Every structure is written in C-alpha cells, then in structure tokens.
Amino acid sequence: MIESGLKELVQYGNELAVPNLVERVGVTYSDKKLYAVDEVRRANALEMSTLTSLVEYIKSKTDVSTDKMIVQVVSPEEVRLISALDDDRKREVLAEVNAQIPGFDYGRYIGHESFIIALQSKFIQNDDCELLLKFAGTVENGTVAQYGDDGVTQKATIKTGIASKGEAVVPNPVKLRPFRTFIEVEQPESAFVFRMRQDERNGIECAIFEADGGAWKNTAMKSIKEYLQYELSEYPNFTVIS
Structure with a gap:
C-alpha cells in the first residue's frame, strides 16, 4: 500500500516537471507527452430530425461556414454537415440530422x-x-x-x-x-x-x-444522397458524400 502511494507521488511529480527537449538529426524529442492547445473555438452541432430542416438551414446562410462544406450521409438514419479542414487539420460538425423512425423488433416474436x-x-x-x-x-x-x-x-x-x-x-x-x-x-x-x-x-x-443482408441500407443512403444533391444543386461549395 505504501509502495503504491510512493509510486503515484513520484509519477505526479514527474508530470509537474518541465519537459526536456532534445534535438537529434533534425528531429525534436521530449521525455514527456505534450498536448497541443486548441485555441480555435468550435460550436456545438445543431440537432435536427429531417432533411428538409438541413436544406433550409444551409440555404438560409445563417452561420458563417468555410469555402467548402461536406454533407455526409453517415447511415440511413444520420446525416452530418461538416466544415473543411481548418489550420489545425480539424473539422467542425455544424449540424447532425437523426431521423425519427418508429421502432420495430425485427427477428423477435x-x-x-x-x-x-x-x-x-x-x-x-x-x-x-x-x-x-x-x-x-x-x-x-x-x-x-x-x-x-x-x-x-x-x-x-x-x-x-x-x-x-x-x-x-x-x-x-x-x-x-x-x-x-x-x-x-x-x-x-x-x-x-x-x-x-x-x-x-x-x-x-x-x-x-x-x-436481404442489409442491402436496403445502400439503397436508402443512395436515395438520401440524390435528394440532397438535387436540393443543393445551386450550392457548388457543398459536396454530398455517402
């Protein structure tokens, strides 16, 4: 018990210590793991339940977006609106659309x-x-x-x-x-x-x-993609993928 406590104390002390940086052959090494500070503020994603809501949100131009945007058909029940990569090589999810579907217990009596x-x-x-x-x-x-x-x-x-x-x-x-x-x-x-x-x-x-081995999912996602491509045909900066 005492040894465990001493081990945790030593580990905590090491975490508080300033990291030592060493350069070898043009590569910088550290004796501690470093974490980048994310200074870019990102909004929480808007939650929606219909494709119509997403299309109306995009056409309203309510929020400032990047030059290129991605509309990703994640599944037959989910679509996301995602920004292009920022300077930190990260993306921002502006909207998440989840279909409201009546439940049914397939495969159960x-x-x-x-x-x-x-x-x-x-x-x-x-x-x-x-x-x-x-x-x-x-x-x-x-x-x-x-x-x-x-x-x-x-x-x-x-x-x-x-x-x-x-x-x-x-x-x-x-x-x-x-x-x-x-x-x-x-x-x-x-x-x-x-x-x-x-x-x-x-x-x-x-x-x-x-x-059908889940083939219906591909059909549904294809239909969602075609619907969004048609509705956003006048917005070339929005790319729809599935």
Missing part, C-alpha cells in the same frame, strides 16, 4: 395483435403487406400448430365466415417497405422471412426476419 398494428402503422402498404395482414389477422388461436411450413410458404387454417374455414398461404420471403429512413426519400423495399408460432402462455406470436 411479438404478440399477434401488436404485430398486426405494427404492420398497419409502421410499414408502407403493398401487396405482400396486405397478404400478411390477411394471414395474421384471421388465423385462429390454436390452429398455428396445424399450419404447414416448408421454408418457402406457410399455410394455416383461417376463418372465412361464421361457420366455414379455409386456408391462407403466405410465400417467403415477402417484400415489405418499413419506415427505416428519412421521410423525404422513398422507403426501400426489401425481403423478409415471416414466421408464426403458437406460444402456450402468450398465444399466437409473429416475427419477420431481415433477409
């Missing part, structure tokens, strides 16, 4: 009713989405164990009337368009694997698993 509501509120309606709604919305509790699943299609008993019953078939994968990027651009369509199961405690549960 959720309750039957919650799944149906999510399909209606968090996805753009297309043919496959309507097919899933028909399938998931009419399957009877207690019949999921009877459905057939060959890895490509699923079949289950559904209600077709007050007394009659029929069968519905859902192909896999299904093509869906969830809200996953900024509302100003088209939501990319991608493949999902749909699964349903009967849980002893929770009843019917549904899940969709992403099946």
